[in-house]
Amino acid sequence: MEGTDDRLREILAGCRKHHRESQRLLYEEFYAYSMSICLRYADNRDEAAEILNDGFMKIFTNIRQFDLSKPLKPWLRKVMVNTSINHYKQKQRDLQSEEMENAKHEQEAESIISGISYQEIIGMLHKLPPAYRTVFNLYVIEGYRHEEIAKMLGITVGTSKSNLFKAKESLRKILNDFFESDYVEKK
Secondary structure, three states: HHHHHHHHHHHHHHHHHHHHHHHHHHHHHHHHHHHHHHHOOOOOOOHHHHHHHHHHHHHHHHHHOOOOOOHHHHHHHHHHHHHHHHHHHHHHHHHHHHHHHHHHHHHHHHHHHOOOHHEEEEHHHOOOOOHHHHHHHHHHHHOOOOOHHHHOOOHHHHHHHHHHHHHHHHHHHHHHHHHHEEEEEEE
């Protein structure tokens, strides 16, 4: 056991001098232990590896703060746990930021749509083939279910769903063309 302690002290002394070989040896020595900690906090192995590497960067950067008279494992564990928690918090901030960005885009889309006149919307709907337009109107505007639409039009429920899907896709293309031509004309 004493030889292991001397070897570890030697590795830590090398890490304090920023020797790459000593850093590699410390990383290899505590990789499995550190990975087992990170895996408990991560969603998958790749994320755990990212946390582990960030943790080791913190260890190598702050190795001079470590008291060599104390055991390394508790300090290393604390660094890995704190790095995992920081990673989690950052992920939560990123998710919140993404949600806010999506909400902003939804708001922008709403203001764009609200800038289209009723006549322009009707004109776009009239560009749809009659079967698509009819199902779209019955489902989206009138609020009928696919089963009711199928009975009214004498088609299958699957055909009703398919026509609605195709109507929405066609309307997306029509809207894109509308805004592109509108943008080009204003330029």
